[in-house]
Amino acid sequence: MDYKDDILGTIGNTPLVKLNKLTANLPCLVLAKYETFNPGNSVKDRMALQMIEDAENEGLLQPGGTIIEATSGNTGMGLALAATVKGYRLICVISDKQSKEKVDILRAMGSEVHVCPSNVSPDDPESYYSTARRLAAEIDDAWYVNQYDNPSNSKAHYLSTGPEIWEQTDGKITHFVVGVGTGGTISGVGKFLKEKNPNIKIWGVDTYGSVFKKYHETGIFDENEIYPYVTEGIGEDILPKNVDFSLIDGFTKVTDQDAAVYTQKLAQEEAMFLGNSAGAAIKGVLQLENHFNKEDIVVVLFHDHGSRYVGKMFNEDWMKEQGFK
Numbered sequence: 001m002d003y004k005d006d007i008l009g010t011i012g013n014t015p016l017v018k019l020n021k022l023t024a025n026l027p028c029l030v031l032a033k034y035e036t037f038n039p040g041n042s043v044k045d046r047m048a049l050q051m052i053e054d055a056e057n058e059g060l061l062q063p064g065g066t067i068i069e070a071t072s073g074n075t076g077m078g079l080a081l082a083a084t085v086k087g088y089r090l091i092c093v094i095s096d097k098q099s100k101e102k103v104d105i106l107r108a109m110g111s112e113v114h115v116c117p118s119n120v121s122p123d124d125p126e127s128y129y130s131t132a133r134r135l136a137a138e139i140d141d142a143w144y145v146n147q148y149d150n151p152s153n154s155k156a157h158y159l160s161t162g163p164e165i166w167e168q169t170d171g172k173i174t175h176f177v178v179g180v181g182t183g184g185t186i187s188g189v190g191k192f193l194k195e196k197n198p199n200i201k202i203w204g205v206d207t208y209g210s211v212f213k214k215y216h217e218t219g220i221f222d223e224n225e226i227y228p229y230v231t232e233g234i235g236e237d238i239l240p241k242n243v244d245f246s247l248i249d250g251f252t253k254v255t256d257q258d259a260a261v262y263t264q265k266l267a268q269e270e271a272m273f274l275g276n277s278a279g280a281a282i283k284g285v286l287q288l289e290n291h292f293n294k295e296d297i298v299v300v301l302f303h304d305h306g307s308r309y310v311g312k313m314f315n316e317d318w319m320k321e322q323g324f325k
């Protein structure tokens, strides 16, 4: 017989899939690390399980305890899988700019959800960061995950995502391109790949309205870079500890409109039904065209599934309201 002991055993070992149409004008091979095959339909299952297991081992999380996290949805989904299997209570604090589908899915998976305003600064007591911290202080036996600064986040990608990409490309990968939010994916994968071959280039995809690109280029945390944007999951108005800027060769910024339009193109031209950070990531690859040669093997990571965006990028009325069509 061939089976897993529980659903957590299906996390990781996702396929690498060639892009054929959208990248036809690039000289190189472009391969997508296709993370929606994880049981929670996103890459974040990997780090959610790693963070919980490390907290168990360090005695931070007691049997039957409460897990609290500020999450844009995908980490919450990963935490919900592990919390249900392992018997923990889960409270997710989410900002009101996230799609309704993400909130509904979290509730369906047994999480309590608090929705907070997104148009306040991170230090505002109403912000989702502050609300998560307050709940963690108020509730006995609570453990605040803090994916932004929790080293188990990038560790998960150092231990699983990075080695998988290395093995799947027979060590021939030359460039890794990925959207950056907490920084866990880029830093964990980037560290593993650079240790194997320091010539591999690591590119981050950022959004307009986020501080990463300017900070990486100048070392200045410029508040003028911060303004509201639509793309979900990437870009930040803080510098999470999980972003290791020393591993990153450069950032490219993608507009909200391009991210949305390229998310549609991935579905329509490659039959890849993905979230809008995947649209941003593939547009980022196209923007980096001049960095690639014929022999290069570029891996782009697609974080999450299109089902979470049916009311947004996959809804023509929404696209028109945003002025994207």
Ligand code: PMP
Residues within 6 Å of the ligand: 044, 072, 074, 075, 179, 180, 181, 182, 183, 184, 185, 186, 232, 233, 234, 275, 277, 278, 303, 304
């Ligand atoms: N895309 C989506 C849809 C995400 O949920 C996230 C996580 N915030 C990212 C990209 C960025 O990944 P990371 O947090 O590892 O930088």
